[in-house]
Amino acid sequence: MKCYIILMILILFLIKNAFAAEPIMITQSPDMNNVNFDGKWTFENEWKRSSLNTLRYDDGTVIQLRTAHQDNFIYVLVDAISDTHLDKGSDSAIICINKNNSKTTIANISDYCFIDILDGKNSFVLQGGSPLALVSNFKKIANPNGFIGISTVSDKNDRYSSIPHSSYEFRIPTTLMGRSDNYGFYVGVYDAHSQKTYSWPQDIVTDSILKIPSPDKWGDLISPDKSLPEFPWPALSLLFAIMSVLYITRRQLFFN
Numbered sequence: 001m002k003c004y005i006i007l008m009i010l011i012l013f014l015i016k017n018a019f020a021a022e023p024i025m026i027t028q029s030p031d032m033n034n035v036n037f038d039g040k041w042t043f044e045n046e047w048k049r050s051s052l053n054t055l056r057y058d059d060g061t062v063i064q065l066r067t068a069h070q071d072n073f074i075y076v077l078v079d080a081i082s083d084t085h086l087d088k089g090s091d092s093a094i095i096c097i098n099k100n101n102s103k104t105t106i107a108n109i110s111d112y113c114f115i116d117i118l119d120g121k122n123s124f125v126l127q128g129g130s131p132l133a134l135v136s137n138f139k140k141i142a143n144p145n146g147f148i149g150i151s152t153v154s155d156k157n158d159r160y161s162s163i164p165h166s167s168y169e170f171r172i173p174t175t176l177m178g179r180s181d182n183y184g185f186y187v188g189v190y191d192a193h194s195q196k197t198y199s200w201p202q203d204i205v206t207d208s209i210l211k212i213p214s215p216d217k218w219g220d221l222i223s224p225d226k227s228l229p230e231f232p233w234p235a236l237s238l239l240f241a242i243m244s245v246l247y248i249t250r251r252q253l254f255f256n
Contacts, residue, residue, distance in 0.1 A: 024220070026074070026222065029069070032069075032073070041154065052065070053067075066079070073171050084165050088118050092189075094187070096113040096184075096185070099183060101218075111215050112126065115209065118153075126140055126141070144176045146175070185200075186212070
């Protein structure tokens with residue numbers, strides 16, 4: 001009886017975690033040096049050899065998120081295909097990364113965010129560690145060498161939609177935050193027309209691109225030196241745990 005109680009508690013615990021945001025599995029790509037950084041999907045195979053995560057929201061919004069790494073850079077394409085109301089200078093995207101995935105409740109110096117504004121002249125970088133909660137404990141720093149953040153309106157070459165929409169490209173140097181096989185990771189896309197920020201993980205709600213959630217709410221970017229698993233990690237962990245407990249329970253029943 002005790003084993004069955006333990007089994008049920010374990011199943012309930014793992015089911016809760018299984019429905020948390022599954023990690024984004026980044027891939028190593030030899031093609032990222034060929035990316036034409038103009039803010040959009042420029043030619044047929046430009047971002048093809050990168051990991052794809054399709055983000056869908058309750059109101060029908062869809063964002064295609066592509067990630068890859070090569071050499072000393074992490075590459076991110078945020079293709080906001082539902083954002084067809086083009087508010088240049090207002091629509092924007094943010095990528096936040098923490099090397100140690102420490103999940104702290106207050107952003108510290110190991111937390112970095114990269115902001116790109118639609119057709120803006122300059123992207124910029126934020127670092128945690130500010131004492132000011134009003135700015136989510138982040139402060140602006142000089143853009144690191146090699147960093148690129150650029151955005152524009154998509155065109156006919158876009159892989160997902162021929163309707164013009166906002167699109168964002170990032171090249172983030174790992175020399176800034178260091179290499180890791182498990183980063184803390186957050187994505188936000190602000191649509192000025194609806195005044196909504198669409199986030200990943202998707203249970204985060206914020207009405208401004210600069211209201212950055214605390215790192216303990218960020219998801220995981222599994223990368224850049226491990227091969228991709230065939231199954232999502234939470235589901236795989238759940239299956240393994242259930243099978244292990246069932247095996248132990250059957251052995252005890254047999255020997256009793």
